[in-house]
Amino acid sequence: MLVLTRKTGESIQIGDDITIKVVAVEGDQIKLGIDAPKNVDIYRSEIYQQIIEANQQASLNEETKDFIKNLKKE
Incomplete structure (x- = not known):
């Protein structure tokens, strides 16, 4: 497993077409935004x-x- 540290507003790129962005950190919860093609089930x-x-x-x-x-x- 790859473990990365990111701050709010920073993102991770997976391949050419999937981006995961840290939207917010609130207490023990992290809100993630995922930008991926419509044919990718999430x-x-x-x-x-x-x-x-x-x-x-x-x-x-x-x-x-x-x-x-x-x-x-x-």
Whole structure:
């Protein structure tokens, strides 16, 4: 993991098209601004984990398995 120190108003560049800017520091919270292309999905990590778990549960669902089997037959 790369750890960087930034002050309010400073930013970090990721590749050519993603910029993360420190917008504010208030107590123990940091507000970040993220500038990225519209095709890049951005989630808080706990929400992203919930999405992964929901997708895994859906893939185990019998209706989903039947749907996939029917797609393969076509």
